[in-house]
Amino acid sequence: MAALYIMIPVAMVIVGLAIWLFFWAVNSGQFDDLDSPAHSILFDDTEPFADKGNRDNESRPADD
Amino acid sequence: MSSPQPCYHCSLPVPPGSRFHTAVLGSQRNFCCPGCQAVAEAIVDNGLESYYQHRSESSTNPDALPGLIPDELKLYDRPDVQDPFVQSDGELSDTRLLIEGITCAACGWLIERHLARLPGVSSADLNLSNHRLHVRWDASRLPLSELMQSLRKIGYAAHPWQADKVTEQLAHANRRALRKLGVAGLLWMQVMMASMATWPEFNIDLSPGMDGLLRWVSLILTTPIIFYCSTEFFQGAIRDIRTRHLTMDVSVSLAIAGAYVAGIWSTFTGQGELYFDASGMFAFFLLSGRYLERRARERTAAATAQLVNLLPASCLRLDAKGNSERILLRELQLADHVLVPPGHLIPADGRILEGRSSVDESLLTGEYLPLPRSPGDHVTAGTLNVEGPLTLQVDALGDDTRLSAIVRLLDRAQSLKPRLAVIADRVAQWFLISVLLIATAVGLAWLSIDSSRAFWVVLSLLVATCPCALSLATPTALTAATGSLHKLGLLLTSGHVLESFKHIDTVIFDKTGTLTEGRLTLKDIRPFPGQDADRALAIASALENRSEHPIARAFGHSPLVASQVTNTAGMGLEGMVDGQQLRIGRPDFVAALSHGSVPQPPTAQGQWLLLGNEQGPLAWFALDDQLRSDAPDLLAACRKRGWSTLLLSGDSSPMVQEVAATLGINDARGGLTPADKLAVLQELHDKGHRVLMLGDGVNDVPVLAAADISIAMGSATDLAKTSADAILLSNRLGSLVDALDVARKTRRIIIENLAWATLYNGLVIPFAAIGWVTPGWAAIGMSISSLLVVLNAMRLTRLPRPQA
Numbered sequence: 001m002a003a004l005y006i007m008i009p010v011a012m013v014i015v016g017l018a019i020w021l022f023f024w025a026v027n028s029g030q031f032d033d034l035d036s037p038a039h040s041i042l043f044d045d046t047e048p049f050a051d052k053g054n055r056d057n058e059s060r061p062a063d064d
Numbered sequence: 065m066s067s068p069q070p071c072y073h074c075s076l077p078v079p080p081g082s083r084f085h086t087a088v089l090g091s092q093r094n095f096c097c098p099g100c101q102a103v104a105e106a107i108v109d110n111g112l113e114s115y116y117q118h119r120s121e122s123s124t125n126p127d128a129l130p131g132l133i134p135d136e137l138k139l140y141d142r143p144d145v146q147d148p149f150v151q152s153d154g155e156l157s158d159t160r161l162l163i164e165g166i167t168c169a170a171c172g173w174l175i176e177r178h179l180a181r182l183p184g185v186s187s188a189d190l191n192l193s194n195h196r197l198h199v200r201w202d203a204s205r206l207p208l209s210e211l212m213q214s215l216r217k218i219g220y221a222a223h224p225w226q227a228d229k230v231t232e233q234l235a236h237a238n239r240r241a242l243r244k245l246g247v248a249g250l251l252w253m254q255v256m257m258a259s260m261a262t263w264p265e266f267n268i269d270l271s272p273g274m275d276g277l278l279r280w281v282s283l284i285l286t287t288p289i290i291f292y293c294s295t296e297f298f299q300g301a302i303r304d305i306r307t308r309h310l311t312m313d314v315s316v317s318l319a320i321a322g323a324y325v326a327g328i329w330s331t332f333t334g335q336g337e338l339y340f341d342a343s344g345m346f347a348f349f350l351l352s353g354r355y356l357e358r359r360a361r362e363r364t365a366a367a368t369a370q371l372v373n374l375l376p377a378s379c380l381r382l383d384a385k386g387n388s389e390r391i392l393l394r395e396l397q398l399a400d401h402v403l404v405p406p407g408h409l410i411p412a413d414g415r416i417l418e419g420r421s422s423v424d425e426s427l428l429t430g431e432y433l434p435l436p437r438s439p440g441d442h443v444t445a446g447t448l449n450v451e452g453p454l455t456l457q458v459d460a461l462g463d464d465t466r467l468s469a470i471v472r473l474l475d476r477a478q479s480l481k482p483r484l485a486v487i488a489d490r491v492a493q494w495f496l497i498s499v500l501l502i503a504t505a506v507g508l509a510w511l512s513i514d515s516s517r518a519f520w521v522v523l524s525l526l527v528a529t530c531p532c533a534l535s536l537a538t539p540t541a542l543t544a545a546t547g548s549l550h551k552l553g554l555l556l557t558s559g560h561v562l563e564s565f566k567h568i569d570t571v572i573f574d575k576t577g578t579l580t581e582g583r584l585t586l587k588d589i590r591p592f593p594g595q596d597a598d599r600a601l602a603i604a605s606a607l608e609n610r611s612e613h614p615i616a617r618a619f620g621h622s623p624l625v626a627s628q629v630t631n632t633a634g635m636g637l638e639g640m641v642d643g644q645q646l647r648i649g650r651p652d653f654v655a656a657l658s659h660g661s662v663p664q665p666p667t668a669q670g671q672w673l674l675l676g677n678e679q680g681p682l683a684w685f686a687l688d689d690q691l692r693s694d695a696p697d698l699l700a701a702c703r704k705r706g707w708s709t710l711l712l713s714g715d716s717s718p719m720v721q722e723v724a725a726t727l728g729i730n731d732a733r734g735g736l737t738p739a740d741k742l743a744v745l746q747e748l749h750d751k752g753h754r755v756l757m758l759g760d761g762v763n764d765v766p767v768l769a770a771a772d773i774s775i776a777m778g779s780a781t782d783l784a785k786t787s788a789d790a791i792l793l794s795n796r797l798g799s800l801v802d803a804l805d806v807a808r809k810t811r812r813i814i815i816e817n818l819a820w821a822t823l824y825n826g827l828v829i830p831f832a833a834i835g836w837v838t839p840g841w842a843a844i845g846m847s848i849s850s851l852l853v854v855l856n857a858m859r860l861t862r863l864p865r866p867q868a
Contacts, residue, residue, distance in 0.1 A: 004274065008258075008281055015254050015285070022246045026239050036192040039169030 071096035073104050073219075075122035079605075079621040088113055097621055099126035103219040110218070112177050119170035129165055129221040133408075135390040136378045137209035140224065145392060146208065149224040156186055157203040162225040163195050163215070171220070178218050182206060196225055223377075241358055245351045248293040251285050252344030258282045259338040265840040272334070279331040282340040290324050293347045312492040312535050315499065319530035320346050326523050336520060337839050342527045345843065349532050349850055353539035375446055375467070379404070379411035382455065402456045404449045412445045413465045414456035420633040422613070424448040426576055428467070428762050429714040429737075433584075433671065434613065436634040446762070450613050451633045470738050470762055474787055477742055477770035487563055487811075488538040491818050492531060495825070499529050506833045517835060525832040528842045529825045533849040537817030538563075540857035545810040548861055553794025554775075554803045561773050561789045563814065565807040567754045568773060571702050572745065574759035575713035575723055578777055579797075580689045582760070584618040588686035590666050600683035604675050606641050607648050615673070618687050636673070648675045648685075655681065691723065694798040699727045701801040707756075712741050714763045742766045758792075758800075760784055775800065806860070813860055817853045824849040 025031065069078045072093035078084075084095040086105050095101040103126050107115055139145055150159040163175065172190040175197065179188035184205030189198045201211065212222045259282040261268055262275055270278070297320060300313030323339035323346075330336035380388040382401040393411050396402070404410050406421065422434035425447045434450045437443060443456065445465040462468065503525050510518035546556045556562070576582050589597045605622030608615065610629035626646075629639030636649010638657070647654045654676040655662040663681055665672035673685040702709055709729045713720045716735035724732030733744070745767050748755050757764070757771035760780035768774035769787040776788035778795045785791050792800060828845055831837050837845075 005277070008277065011254065012281065012285070015250055018250055019247055022250070023243060026242050026246070031239075031242055032235070033191040033193055036169070036172055036190065039172065039192065 069094060070122075071100050071125075072116075073100035073123050074125035076125055077620070079623055082621070082623065089116055097125070097127065102126075103217070106217040107174065107178075107219075110178055110181060112174055112218075115170050115174040118173060119168050121168040123167055123171070123219055124165035126165075126216075126219050129216075129219075133378070133390075134213075136376075137212055139378055139390060139392060140212065141207045141209050149226045150203075150208070152203070155202055155204075156200050157208075158198075158200050159208070160225045161197045161199065161212070161215075161222040163190065163197050164221040164223065165219055166190075166192070166195050174218060175215065175220060178214070179211070182211065182214060185211070197222065238358065241351070241355050244293040244296075245348070245355050248289055248344065248348040248351050251289050251293075252341070252348045255282050255285045255289070255344045256341040258285065259340045259839070262338050263838070263840045265838065276334055279327075279334070279338060282338060283327060283331045286324060286327065286340040286343055289344050289347050290320065293351060294320050294343075297347075297350070310493050310496045311489060312496075312531055315492065315496045315531050316346060316350060316535065319343075319526050322523055322526050326519070337524075339523065339527055339839050339842070342530070342839065342842060342846070345846060346530055346532055350535050353536045356543040357539040359543075376409040376411050396458060396461060398458055398461060400458045402458060404454045404456060406449055406451050406453060408449055410443050410445055410447050410449055410454075410456070412456070412458045413460035414443060414458045416441050416443060416454055417457050418455040419453050421452040421454050422450045422634060424450050426582070426761065428470075431576075431715050431717075433717075451611075451631055467762065470765060471783065473738055473742065473766040474769050474783070477766040477787075487814060488534070488818060491822065492534065495531060495534065495822060499526070499825075499829075502829055502833070509833075510835075521832070521835045524835070524837045524839075524842060525829065527839075528828045528832045528837050528845060530846070531821065531825065532846055533821035533824060533853045534818060536850055536853050537821050537857075538814050540854050541810055541814045541817060541860060544857045544860035545806055545813075549790075549803055549806055550793075552802050552806070553778075553792065553796060553799040555791040555793050556789065557791065558789040562807045562810040564754075564773055565756075565804065566811055568756045569707055570710060570748055570753045570755045571707050572710045572712055572741075572755060572757045572759075572767065572771065573729070574757075574761060574764045575711055575720055576689065576715055577760040577779060578758055578764075579695045579711070579723060579727065580691050582689065582779065584615055584671070584687045585690050586618045586620075586685060587688045587690065588684075590684040590686070592681050592683060595682050597683065600675055601685075603641050603644075603646060603682070604648055604673075604685060607637050607639050607646060607675075610639065611637055615671075615687060644677050646675065646677050646682075648673055650674070689719065691726065692795075692797055694796060694801075695727055698797040698801055699729065701804060703728070705804070710744075712736055712744060712767070714738075714741075714761070738763045738766050742770060745770055759788075810860060813856060817856055820856070821849060821853060 070076065071078050072088065073095055076096045078094045078096045082094055082096065084098055084101040085092050086095070086101055086108065087093070088104055088108055093104070095104060103123075107113055146157075146159075150157050152158070166172070166175075169192060172192050175190050176188045179185050179197075179199060182201075184202040186200045186202065187198075188200075190196070191198070199211065215222045258278045260266060261270065261278050294317075297313050297317045300311070301317035304311045304314055320343045323343045326336065327338055327340045327343070330338055375393060378390050378392050379396060380403040381391050381396065382388050382403050388403050396412060401417065402411060402414065410423070416437055416439050418439060420436070420438045422436045423443055424434040425431050425444065428444060428447055434448075437454070442459070443449075443454070444467065445460075446467040460466075503522050506525055507518055507522040510521050542562060545562055549556060573579050586601075589601055591597045591600050601619070602622050602624050605619040606624035606626040607629060608619040609622055610616075610626055611631060624641055626639040626641045629637055631637055632649070632653065634650075635653040636647055638645070638647045640646070645657065647657045651662050651665065651672075651674045654674040658676055658678050658680045660680050663674065666684055666686075671687040673687060675682045675685065699709065709727075709731075711720065711724045711729045711732035713732070713734050714736055720732050720734035723729070736744070741764070745755060745757070754772045757767050757774040758777075759765075759768055759774070760777040762781050762783055764776075765781075765784050765787050768776060768784055773790070774788040775790045775792055776784040778791055778793040780788075780791070790803075824845065828837065831841075
């Protein structure tokens with residue numbers, strides 16, 4: 001039982017982290033478009049020259 | 065005419081003997097027109113031909129996109145023009161474009177890939193639900209105009225897009241709702257764990273210290289649920305009490321706040337039951353219901369709030385010496401002289417100084433044929449100049465134009481829209497009154513029996529009768545139905561449409577573009593003796609291919625090529641095909657070529673065009689704005705429901721009566737202005753009728769906004785779409801017949817849900833009143849009843865396939 005005195009505060013910290021993560025995800029527009037990502041994963045496999053051209057888009061800009 | 069082969073790109077029929085083909089995916093493909101061929105070639109040249117493997121819908125015909133004006137694109141490179149919609153941070157510029165021509169998910173792939181290959185583009189993300197493209201690129205290496213032009217090459221039109229206030233607020237509200245939902249969900253799970261441990265049902269041998277800790281943990285975790293997530297319920301309740309109106313919000317607030325306050329007391333004293341998890345559950349379930357509803361509504365609002373095409377972005381201004389310069393529309397001043405080339409939209413209200421042409425006013429007035437206009441005549445902003453160049457003097461701009469007057473009429477019309485009662489609100493009202501009365505009675509009774517338990521019994525009664533399932537009844541059903549209707553091709557922008565179909569008793573139709581196709585089609589060819597119909601059609605098409613007139617579109621593409629084609633406005637076309645001098649158009653104009661007598665059209669109905677050469681007439685062509693093939697079915701469905709039908713059209717031709725007679729419409733009136741139409745609607749409302757309006761043009765907009773339920777065609781103007789409750793995306797009137805069935809079923813499910821929820825709440829009252837309901841039982845009952853309601857609503861997603 002004594003372990004609970006530690007585990008409960010730990011659980012609350014984890015919930016806090018989860019909420020922070022969720023807020024970050026919502027604010028950065030992760031939930032704004034629920035259609036395109038579902039489709040886009042289907043297309044990538046047959047890309048003939050995947051690394052041709054200049055692609056420096058590692059950082060997707062925040063969407064707000 | 066032989067059976068046509070579909071174009072590989074856009075699926076329109078390929079004319080026989082077409083010369084447009086290119087190799088895609090290893091085999092030779094045929095195209096209907098040079099536009100499709102060029103787009104396909106551009107896609108192949110970019111190594112993106114697997115687009116054709118991925119796509120699930122045929123692509124948009126490039127001719128269907130708004131005309132491309134290279135000068136206009138150049139305007140977008142000016143910094144002052146870019147200012148409102150391009151942000152620049154150092155090297156990279158950042159903008160959002162609205163893309164036209166997207167048909168399926170593969171289009172998104174194609175656009176993103178194509179742009180990523182362009183030099184200077186750093187990232188391109190297309191949002192498929194609202195067709196907005198977010199690009200970051202290096203403006204010094206690639207001007208915006210070239211970026212837009214390169215999109216055009218692969219068959220999409222791009223328009224600059226600026227977030228307006230409403231859209232921004234919506235996006236903000238959406239995110240706020242999602243955050244509240246997430247917080248409520250995450251915290252509720254924790255609260256449930258902590259508070260359930262204190263329930264006697266689980267029989268955990270808790271030490272008093274641990275019991276106290278768990279109560280405190282629950283209290284701390286519930287507090288954000290109350291003060292962050294549930295604020296909208298409390299605000300709603302306060303507002304409703306002020307307006308002396310008992311709604312669901314009042315009931316929900318009582319339960320949530322009651323459970324919370326009792327929980328605080330029990331935490332401090334260490335006695336009594338813990339209802340914190342109930343607060344969390346209510347907040348989470350109710351917020352999910354609201355979020356679902358918002359999401360279903362939002363999708364449609366985002367897709368339709370795109371008022372881009374009513375007026376052109378730029379126009380050609382003439383200076384004193386007669387030189388033209390392309391300027392933005394907002395730079396145009398009163399009394400300026402403007403040149404409008406054929407095929408372009410007229411930018412402002414004005415008077416014609418020079419030139420003869422015909423003007424297509426169909427969207428504004430419902431007239432289905434372009435009207436001839438000559439110097440001295442007035443023309444209206446937003447209408448299409450069809451035949452010849454016109455020079456105008458600007459009389460009215462912006463808010464003073466006739467177009468804006470219609471938009472203002474819209475504002476007035478919206479205030480006229482009757483608010484239909486929502487079933488759930490009515491149920492909630494008497495439900496709440498009875499619960500409050502019962503709770504008071506039970507409380508008084510317990511005070512005299514055992515006053516120490518009275519508070520807890522009343523609390524358990526309030527919690528157990530919280531209309532959680534009742535509040536979920538409508539949103540879940542509407543969300544499920546909105547999804548299925550979307551598959552049928554009907555997009556709802558206001559969910560309560562479904563509930564109110566039952567009250568409708570009158571339907572108003574618009575004619576042009578709604579019951580009819582809204583474009584001229586070739587109905588009949590009558591060759592003169594000794595002439596061949598196919599040959600005559602090929603020649604006529606070759607001539608008409610050189611014209612921008614809506615009549616020309618009826619002829620399709622031709623394998624022959626016409627040269628030296630000249631256009632005599634209001635009369636017809638003249639040109640050379642295979643070395644023959646030919647004319648097509650009005651009979652007197654054509655007969656003049658052969659100096660023969662003017663022949664009489666075969667029948668008086670419809671529009672007849674004559675084709676002739678120097679020897680004499682060759683063939684008659686009948687053109688007509690055809691009825692949609694499924695219009696009779698829709699009318700039959702309306703009659704079956706006993707609705708009276710009414711046709712209101714801006715068209716003053718006898719076509720109106722003809723259409724009404726063919727379809728068996730009760731009453732038809734032609735030649736109406738938007739204000740007239742609105743007056744007819746008001747008259748109907750005054751007589752107590754409930755009206756459904758189906759329309760498409762700008763002239764229908766006020767009526768669409770004021771009708772009890774309004775449906776706009778998918779091909780309608782943006783303004784019509786935004787003022788309607790639903791949009792018939794597929795343009796198939798048959799979908800509407802199916803939708804009526806879904807609407808009926810939805811209403812039935814809403815009523816079933818409400819009945820079940822009320823029954824559950826009613827049954828639980830006696831048990832709560834005698835003090836048997838503990839927090840554990842309340843939670844179980846609540847979840848099961850909510851789940852049942854949701855599952856019942858899910859039945860709406862299983863729909864019979866629409867009849868093909």
